Amino acid sequence: MDHFLYRDGALYAEDVPISEIAAAVGTPFYVYSTATLLRHFKLFDDALEGTDHLVCYAMKAASNQAILKTLAQAGAGMDVVSGGEYLRAKAAGVPGDKIVFSGVGKTADEIRTALTGGIRQFNVESEPEMEVINAVALELGVIAPITVRVNPDVDAKTHAKIATGKSENKFGIPIARASDVYARAGSLPGLEVIGIDVHIGSQLTELEPFELAYTKVAELTERLRAEGHNIRRLDLGGGLGIPYTRSNDAPPLPVEYGALIKKTLGHLGCEIEIEPGRLIAGNAGLMVSKVIYVKSGEDRDFLILDGAMNDLIRPAMYEAHHDIVAVQEPAPGVEQRPYDIVGPVCESGDTFAKQRNMPPLQAGDLIAFRSAGAYGAVMASEYNTRPLIPEVLVNGDQFAVIRERPSFDEIINRDTIPSWL
């Protein structure tokens, strides 16, 4: 459920008409709903009620300071994957002891930043990385709390580019090697082993892969404890999928996911951490764009938008589907017609949808991409010297621009000219 609904024939974000925001900031733009963000965070928090837990929002999904602050004030921790994300989380007021550091290749500098500023734990991805965390901790005279990310070799049954839990993927250490790696970790004086981490992929639409992975984590917990490690925290990653279409079978609910966690791991008495990103932000955001031209091709009509692949890359990159709706609600019974919906970038890949049924549209009409809150703005680029589009946050009947559209001068002046030119 989200808070983007039609009222009296017009699409609203909570209590604000989308057309009002468009008039104020211009198109294209991203708009997020505070109520939806908070509702989704609470679904996870409630799903783990009765268990010692922390929901660490995977801020790679949408990392605007205002979004982080909204979630942090509700009690969320953060899952970060770079020094930059760590600093963003701190800037939004998240205390170090609620920040988990994931990511496949943490550099010594990033590790230093986190150890200096305070960190809940590092999720170690490889043996060489573990050695570097130990060395940096010793250099700073502190002890680094760690879990090791294990790769359970489970098929997440999701798009190949976002599956991470098979042995062929670059993530984590093979679960079969866990005893050796934990023994080494236990011998390093700069590290304190506190738990186990696993994350098998994103946009999972079934519980079964989670169940397989978490069952392996439960077995590993008992084995590592028997080997003398004080395993007391389990980080279970993110990955629960969202409905991208209204017609589709809905993925499992957070409450069902929480019940699975309790069933597979509850008996171990560990503190549970989860790192959801998409389910918190995905359906809390729209990308709003304007039709620039309706062009009749040989055998099809194109809607050419002012938004493009550089603003929302998911369709080009993952063949992802986003529902696209007219901001002006179509009259009941109006006949829909198929359009190819494209952006103005000079690549055929700049296509959001092919032969998508839409109500008749004309130049100047506003449309909205649903489910664009996660992996939308954060993956945008300025390809074709198209400015990063603004982000807007709605809260009830108020809205605020939370990131401005840069001017062309700002973009051009980021470049510097060498002295010989």
Ligand code: LLP
């Ligand atoms: N934890 C770790 C270690 C991760 O790598 C990820 C996502 C998450 C948590 C959050 O997963 P989520 O709950 O959002 O599924 N750009 C792609 C998705 C990439 C996901 C990367 N890792 C997309 O647009 O579909």
